[in-house]
Amino acid sequence: MAKALLGKLWFRVLLGLLLGIAFGFLVGPLTANSPLGIDGKTFLTTYIKPIGTVFINLIKMVIVPLIFFSLVSGIISMTNAEAFKRIGLKAVGAYLMTGAFAVCIGLIFAQVFHPGMGVDLSVLQSVAGNTHAAPTPPKDVNVIDILVNTIPPNVIKAMAEDNILQVVVFAIFVGVTLNKLGPKVQNLVEWCKSVAFLVFRLIETIVRFSPYGVFALTAWMVGTQGVDILIALFKLVCVVIGALMTQYILFGLMIVIFARLSPLPFYRKMLEPQLLAFSTSSSKATLSTAMRVVNERIGVSKSSTAFVLPLGASINMDGTAIYLGITALFFSQAYGIPLDAHHYFILILTATLGSIGAAGIPSGSLFMMGMVFTSVGLPLDGIALIAGIDRILDMMRTTVNITGDSVITLLVDKSEGTFDRALYQDMER
Numbered sequence: 001m002a003k004a005l006l007g008k009l010w011f012r013v014l015l016g017l018l019l020g021i022a023f024g025f026l027v028g029p030l031t032a033n034s035p036l037g038i039d040g041k042t043f044l045t046t047y048i049k050p051i052g053t054v055f056i057n058l059i060k061m062v063i064v065p066l067i068f069f070s071l072v073s074g075i076i077s078m079t080n081a082e083a084f085k086r087i088g089l090k091a092v093g094a095y096l097m098t099g100a101f102a103v104c105i106g107l108i109f110a111q112v113f114h115p116g117m118g119v120d121l122s123v124l125q126s127v128a129g130n131t132h133a134a135p136t137p138p139k140d141v142n143v144i145d146i147l148v149n150t151i152p153p154n155v156i157k158a159m160a161e162d163n164i165l166q167v168v169v170f171a172i173f174v175g176v177t178l179n180k181l182g183p184k185v186q187n188l189v190e191w192c193k194s195v196a197f198l199v200f201r202l203i204e205t206i207v208r209f210s211p212y213g214v215f216a217l218t219a220w221m222v223g224t225q226g227v228d229i230l231i232a233l234f235k236l237v238c239v240v241i242g243a244l245m246t247q248y249i250l251f252g253l254m255i256v257i258f259a260r261l262s263p264l265p266f267y268r269k270m271l272e273p274q275l276l277a278f279s280t281s282s283s284k285a286t287l288s289t290a291m292r293v294v295n296e297r298i299g300v301s302k303s304s305t306a307f308v309l310p311l312g313a314s315i316n317m318d319g320t321a322i323y324l325g326i327t328a329l330f331f332s333q334a335y336g337i338p339l340d341a342h343h344y345f346i347l348i349l350t351a352t353l354g355s356i357g358a359a360g361i362p363s364g365s366l367f368m369m370g371m372v373f374t375s376v377g378l379p380l381d382g383i384a385l386i387a388g389i390d391r392i393l394d395m396m397r398t399t400v401n402i403t404g405d406s407v408i409t410l411l412v413d414k415s416e417g418t419f420d421r422a423l424y425q426d427m428e429r
Contacts, residue, residue: 009207010281010394016211017388020218021230023048029221040122044223048216055213058206059383063370064159065199068171071353073196075175076189087412091308094408095316096352102247102318102404103351105346106325109243115326115332119232164375165346168353203367210366214388221385231387236330243322244396251407259414265424269297270406277402281394283313286402294406304413312405319397319404320365324351324372327386333379343376350375364399366390 006012030040110116152158152166159167178189221229252263271291277283287310295305328347332339339347350372367385370380413419 009210012211013214013387013390014392016213016215017218020215020388021222023215024219024222024224027219028226041224045222049220051215052213052217052220055206055209055216056380056383058209059367059370060380062199062202062206063164063367064162064167065195065425066203066367067164067167067371068159069192069199071168071171072175072178072192075172076178076192076266078124079080084227086305087304087416088311090412091311091408092315094411095312098318098404098408099316099321099352100348102321103325103348104323105247105345106240106243106351107329108334109239109246109322110326110329113235113239113242114333115232115236115239116335116422119229119330125136137384157200162374164350164371168350172240210387214385217385218388229385232334233385236326237393240323240326241396242395243326244319244400247318247322247400250402251403254407254411257412259419261414261421265427266298266407266410269425270403273402273406274399277398278395281398283317283398283401283405286398287313290402290406294409297423298406298410299423300409300413300422301416301418304409304416304418308409308412309405312408313402315396316405316408317401319400320368321351322400323365323393323397324369327369327377328372328378331373331382332376333381334382337378339376346375347372366393 024044027040027044030038030043150165151170152163152170155166155170157163158170177193178185189290252267255261255263255266270290270293273286273293276289277286291305291309294300294309295302325347328351329339331337353371366383369383369386373380373383410419
């Protein structure tokens with residue numbers, strides 16, 4: 001049993017978190033006069049923190065190639081024009097709207113409950129070598145400036161300087177153009193898909209290092225700041241859970257408003273895929289079960305189930321969108337970096353895109369967190385710390401994700417007139 005658990009990444013990350021807490025509490029209070037003859041905080045900073053620094057730098061290393069090639073690969077995969085006509089446009093539009101709305105829920109919760117207020121993360125400024133200057137607030141610009149600056153005058157410079165919006169715009173242009181050129185650039189299309197595959201494999205390799213990064217930064221943070229950082233993380237977990245539960249309830253409200261149906265049959269019949277999503281933390285692993293329940297018990301037609309639900313599992317991550325919004329404001333508050341209205345606009349845009357990009361990527365939220373933070377000038381230094389609690393929240397995020405996919409599938413099918421209302425209301429099925 002123990003060997004089987006040690007083979008699971010989530011358990012190793014959780015173990016790294018717990019061992020890091022214990023190690024930090026044990027070593028941090030030591031002084032040079034202790035029996036071991038060492039200063040605990042100096043030991044943690046000199047020998048343990050660099051392990052976390054390596055993990056942070058590995059995440060930074062793949063952010064730009066991940067964003068660029070995952071977007072290009074996704075766009076050039078949309079070759080079936082018929083599938084993206086009426087039903088496809090409805091589904092994609094609904095998924096994008098719910099994703100943006102989910103980010104707003106996360107931002108509202110973070111603004112109301114202030115999970116990062118009073119948290120001292122100044123010590124993290126040096127985790128990746130940022131020892132010479134404190135984080136500075138993003139430059140004040142208006143909406144026109146934002147729109148103008150999304151077009152990169154120098155693509156290489158945009159990538160080198162982590163200008164994520166410009167990278168996103170360039171990736172969209174490249175993907176759309178490749179699609180229009182068709183067979184003429186088939187070799188280039190295959191090359192982009194191969195590079196995207198390579199980037200995903202790089203991420204899998206980096207993720208295997210996460211238990212050590214989590215251990216190192218958790219031990220360092222706890223050893224230098226004590227119990228305060230644990231209280232801050234607990235508060236963050238509570239705020240995220242509250243926002244996810246709110247989104248879960250709002251899905252039922254969507255069924256009432258847009259489908260004119262009671263949400264109770266939906267919630268009751270979705271219990272099986274929801275429990276599977278919670279236990280596996282994988283929308284893809286839950287997809288086949290969700291498709292069977294949505295079609296055979298909820299009453300959605302086979303055609304909508306076969307197209308809209310898998311599409312949602314690929315591009316719709318409402319739980320992740322909420323999570324990205326809350327963590328962005330958590331670090332904004334903790335570092336004392338003020339964000340204005342246009343920064344919130346950028347957060348909504350990048351977190352929506354980030355939740356799409358995180359679909360199907362192991363621990364994708366951590367890498368998309370880097371994209372979101374970079375877009376508004378927030379340091380990436382606390383991501384490894386968040387990784388310690390990521391698995392706990394991932395179970396709830398995945399449950400919200402698969403529920404949202406199923407709700408949109410129901411609503412699209414209802415609008416097409418192919419929904420089986422009698423089957424939906426039959427509580428015996």
